[in-house]
Amino acid sequence: MSAAVQNPEAAGQPLLSVRGVKTYYGNIIALKGIDIDVNEGEIVTLIGANGAGKSTLMMTIFGNPRAREGTITYAGRDITRLPTHEIARLNIAQSPEGRRIFPRMTVYENLQMGAAINKFAWFEQDLERVTTMFPRLKERLHQRGGTLSGGEQQMLAIARALMSRPKLLLLDEPSLGLAPLVVKQIFDVIRELNTKDGMTIFLVEQNAYHALKLAHRAYVMVTGAITLSGTGRELLEDPQVQAAYLEGGR
Template sequence: MLEVRGLEAGYGEVAVLRGIDLDLAKGEIVALLGANGAGKSTLNNNLSGLYRPQAGSICFLGQDIAGTNPDRIVEAGLIQVPEGRRVFPNLSVRENLELGSYRRARASRAANIERVYAIFPRLKERASQLAGTLSGGEQQMLAIGRGLMAEPELLILDEPSLGLSPLLVEEMFSLIQQLNRDGLSILLVEQNVVQSLAIAHRAFVLEHGVIALSGPAAELMNDAGLKASYLGI
């Protein structure tokens, strides 16, 4: 479904990604793990077309999308839920959801809103409430719901657990796992190593712009280098 080969990217003369190889098959949760500054957001922004790679290829559903306009990438079904939620604070919950289908799945908007409400009953309760008045957890639900409105083929979740309480983090990872069980392919970009590996099929660890480790999530969970670097063991 997604195949990244030899991806080099950065900002001006500043190199951030140095030859990234990554792939994701239909129906998988693939975790992309790394600390702040490792290059995770740069990779996301290149996958989504917000920046043009300096070298390499990004193949999505058989088409090279490297450097393609973001709206075309959305239309193809690659949807990113950005770090920090980025809801529209002065619009209602329902209006935020409606904007999720602006480029894709507009004809199914009403049905998809009801689907999102079924997944997130709290959003239905707050349908007319301004998004900026929601709690952090509710805003994260709204951001994911807005992404689901476009009927994604692949959903990129960028730090979905950031800023949430431990209880809400548990709920968020359970939700991600359920969405995957329902057939959604997910690229999970996270700093939360343990819980990401617990639900992912495979994982890639990004360090200083290169893939330092990759493999089945269950195997990486027991990797001595990963434990030393990220878990302090």
């Protein structure tokens, strides 16, 4: 896969800004004062080992669990205390870890759930768009989500998120457990969403090599804290990152 063209940092206020965020599970601190920015038009990647807190950050941005300290700002608005359903109405969509599609619903019905946030205003147009992006879904529109392969379920999870026409797309482990050919297709779609549609993407990914090649900027998380940041290229070439996340991982 070819490297993403490095984007100059967007001027002005970040689209998404996380400042001093601490999240707890009971008395256990999962996020230890996180500072992250995602500028408009960027792909920003967060890498780290299992259990580092990456998915917790994604869920905290969406309001569940709630940040106990710090602030989360989207498009200049403080969303730290907003309920999840209100955050979803602000042109933010999430494709969560583990896909979490509706297994008893058909592919078509799952996509309807994504479009409901916009009251189906552009449903047919967006359905055509996502099924062109993922032709396999077009073949399986009337098949139950739970009967799809893992790769097809991941395509459906991303397509469902796209049906809400997000300005910011949060992707949590989109390549997890998938065959290499499917991983390539998923990453190609992520690149296309950014380069052709100008979509801003915040990507949590264990496949550090491909994620860093794709990213304009990236962060490394270790046990609930950000330990490194830089451009995707800089982190690809960083000896610490190479030793911890890239050796043998290509």
